[in-house]
Amino acid sequence: MALDIRLKKVNKIYREGDVVSGLVIIQTKGELQHQGVSLVMEGIVSLQLSSKSVGLFEAFYNSLKPINLLNYNVEVAKPGKFPSGKTEIPFELPLRPKAGKSLYETYHGVFVSIQYCIRVEIKRSLLNKDLQKQCEFIVENKDQEEKCKLKPVNFTIAPDTLTNVKDKQHIPRFKVKGRLDSSCLQITKPLTGELMVEYCDAPIKSIEIQLVRVETCGCAEGFAKDATEIQNIQIGDGDVCRGMMIPIYMIFPRLFTCPSLSTNNFKIDFEINIVLVFHDDHLVTENFPLKLTRF
Structure with a gap:
């Protein structure tokens, strides 16, 4: 069996206010019993200290908790069976931050990382392992306060x-x-x-x-x-x-x-x-x- 997430935008670039839409694709060789399919869209800022800074300030550890910028959790399929072959489940989610938060641009750093992803999970019975698939998408912003002025x-x-x-x-x-x-x-x-x-x-x-x-x-x-x-x-x-x-x-x-x-x-x-x-x-x-x- 195969599980995949296909976003409507090929370049996977979105801005605040856009609708993130796509398909959850399930391919099976036979009928698949499941306990529901959930879809999570989240944006997280991950922070960590370098080895030289660990232990210097105890207060750091409280401020280094992941910062959750957005979080949606929806059920896209109720418990039941998927037929043999290919099943496509469409989804649409608005790209809006949580109250009091802002959407920062995607960034992969060493001690700071800002990532946005969609995660799909097919829940199965106790004897079978749940199936998961994750897909990252890119957030860009163009609403900065001032334009760049040349500074030679x-x-x-x-x-x-x-x-x-x-x-x-x-x-x-x-x-x-x-x-x-x-x-x-x-x-x-x-x-x-x-x-x-x-x-x-x-x-x-x-x-x-x-x-x-x-x-x-x-x-x-x-x-x-x-x-x-x-x-x-x-x-x-x-x-x-x-x-x-x-x-x-x-x-x-x-x-x-x-x-x-x-x-x-x-x-x-x-x-x-x-x-x-x-x-x-x-x-x-x-x-x-x-x-x-x-x-």
Whole structure:
């Protein structure tokens, strides 16, 4: 026997106020006795602490309970029998949050995860195992308060601009100049810009652009903030030519990024690092905060 959920929208992308509709498909080789079929649609924010933060604040554990954004539980078939062959059960559910809640965009993170799913369960007699199937769908929002305004960023990376360096005497002489076309970006459009190595005494091994998620969990008593890498793109390989412009181009991956978000219990921010790796594997990094929007 096979159990499946087929949504009407092929791309599975919905917005608040939409109707999530589809079919529960049951395929059997013979008659199937059952005790009812239930369908659950839910949206949950899952929070967890990194290993370095566990035990620091007892108050965290109360604020790290899953946050339920929406929950529907309906019976789509009463107890009975499914005939041999294919049975299709249609369903329609409105995509609306619970009272006092908001629907955040789908996001798959490390310490924060926002997921929406439909789960179907066929209940069977005591001697038979219940059958379950789950299907995730994507929620996007376009009702943000302000539109994204271009904020160009010009930067210079040199030994004098570096922070968190104790001994700058052992850093080779170098200077990298460039610009990001904007630090406020539409999530559907790429991060663009350019950079140029004006001079560098040491041979260069690689120039990379690293996209980082910064997830903050906690409450008024304290917050745990953790930065983790999403993706790393090499834009220069080897000892690149001096004085030549190198383009910066990065597309934001779906699901692993979302519009920048701040709530009482968690925050999701994004940054990029421009990383210059020297031939001896020493590296210097310059960090730039980003604001992502759906507009």
